[in-house]
Amino acid sequence: MTVRFDTFFTDYTRHFADAASRANRLALESAESALDVQLRVFESNTTATADFFGELAQGSANVPALLPKGLQLARDNLQRLATAGQEILGLGVKTSLAFGELARQPLPAAQAQPRKTR
Helix, strand or coil: CHHHHHHHHHHHHHHHHHHHHHHHHHHHHHHHHHHHHHHHHHHHHHHHHHHHHHHHHHCCCCHHHHHHHHHHHHHHHHHHHHHHHHHHHHHHHHHHHHHHHHHHCCCCCCCCCCCCCC
């Protein structure tokens, strides 16, 4: 009786550990993708802002002409941030769907074994 229980318990534990490992991998991949998107946007925004400040520091252009460029830079940076937010939201939806599929997987059925009689 205990051997049967041990086998049954071991099978369920192994299945649970496999599912937990897949869920962990899925969460880490999602976090990695979201961080990648954020870093790409940060890099783009930083480069564009540094270029603008470099142009401002040269002083060759008149300041009133730089005002529209500064406003356009701010608009572009916000647009990139909004697009990144939408992309990260999409990644979250995909991850949630994958978690749902993982949760819907059935546990392995207990294998019927004949009972030993005394």
